[in-house]
Amino acid sequence: MGTLKRLGVFDSGLGGLTVLNEICKYNTGLDVVYFGDTARVPYGSRTVETITRYAEQDVRFLLSQGVEAILIACGTVSTNCLPALTKSFSLPIVGVIDAGCQAALRSSRTKRIGVIGTRATINSRAYEHRIRELCPDAQTWGVECPLFVPLIENGFAPDDPITELTVDRYLSQFKGAGVDTIIMGCTHYPFLAKTLQNHMPDVSFINVGKALSYGLKEQFDLPRTQTPNRVSYFVSDEDTGFLDIARRYLDAVQADNVQKVNIDQF
């Protein structure tokens, strides 16, 4: 394949915008189609069978938009469906697990590594398996944090006492584990990065989108032009608030001109 002309990026909703934001920060000349499945968000509390069916429809929509490669900007899909998607489709598809695990192992001194994510992500143990493939001596702890996505999507600020109490509840499960690095295994979680960091100041929190965007040039033959990135935004349900939050927190993406798609048809 020659230079990548068009890249597809998708997420269960709009958390994947944190990934897109990192990609746009570190690259130029990209032509990106972003799809957020806002009519069926969240994926993380559903069964693997349902998540896979939804992800296949998401990929088929992106194919209809002429993308040549796909980046899964969703922790739940990356951890539960990557083998199935790679089997069903012939174009290159990349998830966030590998980059996230590599970054965590680079960051960790003790090789005691935590993972936070949705229920489906933690149940898959995909981050943990990959870490041990890369470093058999590493020890891992997974903690599911099912309330983080609803908190973020419903506009609770990172320093809201309810957010703080929820962060405290989930992170306290790492007590005694002695982790020095925690992978934010869901692409929504960077919205909570400061709060997480305040609760565990000595721990490095890994933003999987950032990790992925660093190495994107190794995965794909990216354009070498300096023209600004061009992004088309599609969602399966119209904006009901979260897009405003995304615009407030993200600096490298616009999230304007959002078009609606009936994803059931794909």
Place this chain on the structure above:
Amino acid sequence: MGTLKRLGVFDSGLGGLTVLNEICKYNTGLDVVYFGDTARVPYGSRTVETITRYAEQDVRFLLSQGVEAILIACGTVSTNCLPALTKSFSLPIVGVIDAGCQAALRSSRTKRIGVIGTRATINSRAYEHRIRELCPDAQTWGVECPLFVPLIENGFAPDDPITELTVDRYLSQFKGAGVDTIIMGCTHYPFLAKTLQNHMPDVSFINVGKALSYGLKEQFDLPRTQTPNRVSYFVSDEDTGFLDIARRYLDAVQADNVQKVNIDQF
């Protein structure tokens, strides 16, 4: 129409089981088909167009099961889609608004009435309009509580400090309104009834499912046999935890033998 042979009941997820529980408590000889759209829950943060499309599919599935009448055990669908559903389908369809408003007006001395619900329910103002139709002098206050459904579905106990803090946050918006009655406009909320009551001990909280079940005999020609109710359960995604919670809190329904349906096909 003669005696109702088969009643369909549906909800965005499993909150509607609180309604089914009340119906089964006060009636006998019923043959009920329950459908919970667990593959697409929650509805309350989506647009009216998407909610209506989902609700139409839910009704078509119940029709395929031979139901003769339908009860919408979902605040969001009742408040946003009842006219559209009544127009699209010829069988009798009943929502929770009317019974909820009648019960609130019976309960309220001051006719200062609050409504709590999902974002879509509160935006619709459907409860508030119906209350003023029934009692033009009544005053109403609507407060959206988008975190309640995720808290309940993710197993946060009613007395969990995070639940308590969230209840306090939302109910504090009624400060100064002087309401003596609040309609729980979402069928999930009875799971939080005790916590809500503790935070506002002088207020009557209306369970719309209970209100509806009292008057069901007036709406439908129900069977007069004393045989136990028979319920078939269907969901669009398999149980991922909430069903256990439902079984723990509900006394009149079993929620066993749950079958899975691909709702996209309807």
